[in-house]
Amino acid sequence: MKQLIISFFLLITSVLVAQTKVSGTVKDASGTPLPFVNVVFKASNEGTISNEDGRFYLESDQNFDAIVFSFVGFESKEVALTQRNSYKMEVTLEEEAAALDEVVIVSGKQPKENNPAIDILRKIWENRRENGVKKFKQYSYDKYEKLEFDLNTIDSTLIKSKIFKGMEFMWDQIDTSKVTGNSYLPIFINEAYSKVYGDNDLNEEKEVLKGNKNSGFENNQTLIAFVKDLYKEYNVYDNYLKFFDKAFTSPLSRTGIDVYNYVLLDSAYRDNKWCYNIVYYPRRKNELTFKGDFWVNDTTWAIKEINLQASKSANLNWVREVYIEQEFEVLNDSIFLITRDHFLSDFSFRKKEEAQGIYGKRTTLYDNYNFDIKKDKSFYGEQTNPYNEAVYNRPDSFWEQNRMEALNKDEKGVYRLLDTLKTVPRFKTLYNLGATLATGYYEVDNFDVGPVFSIFGFNEAEGLRIRLGGRTYFSQNDPWRIETFGAYGFKDKRFKFGISGKVLLDRKSRLSIFSGYRKDVEQTGASLTTSNDVLGRSLASSSLISVGANDRLTRIKLATAGFEIEPAKNFTVRVTGSHRKLRSATDTFSLDYFAEDGSVKSTISQPEIELGLFYTPKRKTSGYGVERTIINDGDYPSFYLGYTYGLKDILDGDFEYKKLQTLYTQPWNIGGFGRLLSTIEAGKIFDPVPLGLLSPVPGNQTYFSLYNAFTNLDYYEFVTDTYTSLHLQHDFGGRIFGRIPGLRDLDLREVIGFRAVYGQISDDNKALNASNIVYQAPEDIYWEWSVGVGNIFRIFRIDFNFRGNYLDNPGAREFGVTGVFGFSF
Secondary structure, three states: OHHHHHHHHHHHHHOOOOOEEEEEEEEOOOOOEOOOOEEEEOOOOOEEEOOOOOEEEEEEOOOOOEEEEEEOOEEEEEEEOOOOEEEEEEEEOOEOHHHOOOHHHHOOOOOOOOOHHHHHHHHHHHHHHHOHHHHOOEEEEEEEEEEEEEEEOOOHHHHOOHHHOOOHHHHHHOEEOOOOOOEEEEEEEEEEEEEEEEEOOOOEEEEEEEEEEEOOOOOOHHHHHHHHHHOOOOOOOOOEEEEOOEEEEOOOOOOHHHHEEEEEEEEEEEOOEEEEEEEEEEOOOOOOOEEEEEEEEOOOOOEEEEEEEEOOOOOOOOEEEEEEEEEEEEOOOOOEEEEEEEEEEEEOOOOOOOOOEEEEEEEEEEEEEEEOOOOOHHHHHOOOOOOOHHHHHOOHHHHHHHOOOOOOHHHHHHHHHHHHHOOOHHHHHHHHHHHHHHHOOEEOOOEEEOOHHHOEEEEOOOEEEEEEEEEEOOOOOOOEEEEEEEEEEOOOOEEEEEEEEEEEEEOOOOEEEEEEEEEEEEOOOOOOOOOOOOOOOOHHHOOOOEOOOOOOOEEEEEEEEEEEEEEEOOEEEEEEEEEEEEEEOOOOOOOOEEOOOOOEEOOEEEEEEEEEEEEOOOOOEEOOOOOOEEOOOOOOOEEEEEEEEEEEOOOOOEEEEEEEEEEEEEEEEOHHHOEEEEEEEEEEEOOOOOHHHOEEOOEOOEOEOOOOOEOOOOOOOOEEOEEEEEEEEEEOOOOOHHHOOOOHHHOOEEEEEEEEEEEEOOHHHHHHEOOOOOOOOOOOOEEEEEEEEEEEOOOEEEEEEEEOOOOOOOOOOOEEEEEEEOOOO
C-alpha cells in the first residue's frame, strides 16, 4: 500500500534563494571520475561528497569565493568561484607523489588494521549505550515533525505540458534543492507536534499527538499516516537502518568495517567540544550502504553530527536518492541528545537524473527533554481517543508557539497552492485517477465502485465471470458501512450476490456489530485457517487461467452476524454466528456423505458459533471509523486463536463438532541478509464431519504465487482433520546477484521458499465420506521448495517450484512455474 501511495504522488505530478551554488564532476588525470571526494566551501564546515560517478552539488546561504577538493592519495585542490552560481564544473585532481606506488590508497580502499578511523569507530561501539535518552530510566521530550513532498526536476517541457493547463500559477513556487541541485515545487506539507514519554525499565514508549496541520488533506489521516510510515524512526547507532522495507548497513555498525572504507579526515571544535571528522564510503557497489561523514567527540565518543547519503548503486526501486542529516547537543560531559533529524528521499519511476520525480522530506526537531519522571505502567497501555478533531484544527497561534522551526517562503506557499489546486477540475481528475489506482475503488457521490481489479474471473463452474461491487463511503471515518456485489457466470448462467454491513458502537473500545449474506461459487480448500468473511473471495476461485481442471468448486450460501471488541490495543475479540449451505458446483466434483440412516446426502446445512482472538502487536492503523486502514501492513507479527462449535438440529444443522485453529505469522529483518516471512498454522476437528467441513491442504492450480498455499498440490489432494503447516519465504534483496558481474546492474533479487505440512485423517471421517475424493493425509510430512528471481522490470517475480515427496500420487506435479506482480522498494 505504501508503494501505491508513492505511485499515486508520482502519477498526479508526472502527467529563499541560496547565495552560492556549485555543481560538476571530479576526475583524475586520466579522466576517470573520482567517487567520494570531499568537497567543502573554503574556511567553512559546509560540504558534501561526490557520488559514484564523481558528480557533486553544493549550495549555501552565504557567499564564498573558493571551494576545496580533497581525496586520500591525491593533492588537495582549491578552485576560485568567480560567480555566484557555478554549474558543470570540471575538476581534475593530481595524485600525490608519495602515493603513486600505493595502489590500495590511490584506489580509495582503506586498510582495516592500523587505521585511526577504525580505532575511533571501536570506541563508538564501546560507548553506544551510554548516549542519549537510553542512559536514563525515564524520559520525555517535545517533538515537532514536518513532512513535505515536492515535484522535482522541472523543465520547460513539463511546464508547457497540456496536462497542467489551467494550473500554470503553481510554477511560481519553484526552488532548487541544496542536496541534489534539482529544481522542485512543493506540493504537500504536514506538520505535527507531539509529546513523547518513555520508560527504559519497562521498555515502553508513548507518543501523544497535540497538533496536526497539513495542506489540502485535512480529512485524510490515512494519507498522512502512510507518508509518516515511509520514514520510520531509526537510530544511527543500530547495526542496520530500515528504510522502505530494506535494511541499510549503518556506518556505525559493528559490521561496518566489512562494507565501508573509513578515513580520519579532520579534527576541530564543534560547539566547544573537540571532535574528529571521519569520512566513510562503500567498499563495493550494489549493496544497501551510504556515503558521508560524521563528527565524534574525543572523550565521550558520542556522535555530534552525521550525514548519510545512500549509494546510487543500491538495489532500491523507485528511489533515486536518500539523504540523512542528524545533529546532537551536549547535555553534560557524557550525554549527547538528538536535536534535529532531516531525511530526504527522491522518488521516481526512472532513476535517470533528468526524469521527473518527487522529493519526500522529513524534518524532526526535539526539545524540552526531562528525565527520571516515572509514570505508571498503565499509562503506556491505556487506550486513547484515536482521533480528536481539535488536534487537527489547531489555530495559527498554536503553531506560532509550538513550531520549533519557522516555515520558509516555499513551505508557507504550499498551503495556499493546494487550496487553490483543489478547485481546478483537471487537478481533481488527476487526483481521482491516482486514488483509484491506490485504493482499487472509484468514487461516485458517496459510493465507491470496485474493487476494479476483480471485475473479470474464470472457473470451470461459471466460465467467464463478471463481478461488479461497491461500498458506501462518505468519509474514511464513517461509523457504518455497507458493501455489496453482484456477479454473473456465462457458463452456469447464474446470478450471484452478496451484501454486508457493520456499525461501530463505541469508538474507544472499538465495539462493533456486523452481519451479511452471500450466495456464490467458492474454492473452499484455498486456506487451512477458515474465515467467515462474507464478501471474502480467494484468487483460486476465479483465476483467469489455471493448471489442469479447476472444477472442485462449491456453491455456498453463507449468512453471518456477530460483534467484535478491542479491549486492549491491537487485541481483538470477535464472536460470530454463521449458517452455511454447501453443495458441489460442478458435475465432476462431489461433497457427498453418508447420513445416519445410511442414505447419501449431497448438501450440507451447518450453523456455527466461532470465538476468535486476534493479537497484532506493533500494528499501526489510521482512522477512527468502523473500518481502519493498516499503515504498516506486513511489518508486524500476527497471532490468531479460534474455537468453533458446530450446532446440530438447530437451524437445520447436520453435525455437532468442535474445531480449534491457530495461526502465527512473523516477518523477520535479518540485517544485511534480507527479510524472512514465516507462518505456522495448526488445527484439529474433534468430531466426524463431511468433506465440506474438513481441512483440505490448500493447493494452488493458478499461475500466481500464493504465499500460504502449496504450489505443487492440486485442490483436495490432501484432506485432514488434524494439521500443522510451516511456510518460509526469504528475500535476499539482491545480496547475491549484486556480486555477480553481468547481473549486478539488473537489480534482480533472490527469493527462496520452503513449505511443509503434516496431517492426519481419522477412520471415522473416512467412513463418513461418500464423495469422489479419496482421502489422503500427509502423515509423512509433505514438503516443497522454490527459488525465485524478483524485481524483474521492478514489478514482477518468477518462482520455480519443486515438489519434495509424494511423487507417486496420481497426476503429481514435480515442477511448476508461478509468478506474482507487485510494487516494492
